[in-house]
Amino acid sequence: MEFAEGKILAEAKDGVGRITFNQPEKRNAMSVAMWAGLEQALDAFEKDAAVRCVVLTGAGDKAFVSGADISQFDRLRSDADAQREYSKQTAGGRQRLAAFPKPVIAEIRGFCMGGGLGIAMSCDIRLAAEGSQFGIPAARLGIAYGFDMVRNLVALVGPAHAHMILMTGERFPAAEAERMGLVNRVVPADALAAEVAALTRTIAANAPLSLYANKRTVQAVMADRAERDIAALNAAMAACFDSQDYQEGRRAFMEKRRPAFQGR
Incomplete structure (x- = not known):
């Protein structure tokens, strides 16, 4: 599948959905259209029961996402009013990723900057x-990031590291990102695809209802108390x-075999 005139690519195989930010000539910088395309791709994968988890990655080896497409700033983000309109136009993609119920893994190569780091932080697991x-x-650039992105940053690295990242504006290497807790794991570049594939195989083999419930609970723990729907x-x-999968999981354990979960 293609969205945003081919700038967002999506495919599904063996229970894993894969979304590629496909603007390598701009180091996969995110345009407004790409945010809409991301929302559409995620919608398609949520509706596909065969998709158990999703991987986000960038085309080529230069960047995951290098940030927002700065060539659109003069036209779309020239002042505070324009920024508010830009936020409205991109809100669908941001909110869709933040609320996506299935596990999402960021497969990071090259630059992961600004809004690109925001996308990675909205994923559940980050391998670099x-x-x-x-x-x-x-x-x-003389700008500030919104509450949700900064909250994600502080939740991952703590306030001290967040201040260092935001106040210096400097780039830092993958090893430093791992030390701070910004990424889960750093692996050699030629091993990243295999590492992500192994991780997604493990996740895709697990019970979908458990994945959904546990992801939702982790999100609730990190949310403000007023936003927690404990009943849900x-x-x-x-x-x-109450699921058939729980019965299957128990049987498989006793029979010393892999369970075959159906998501019901």
């Missing part, structure tokens, strides 16, 4: 290749215990 570079250059969390947990 050695040689990747990270940063939020907002202070060097309890209902998701009860659905797991």
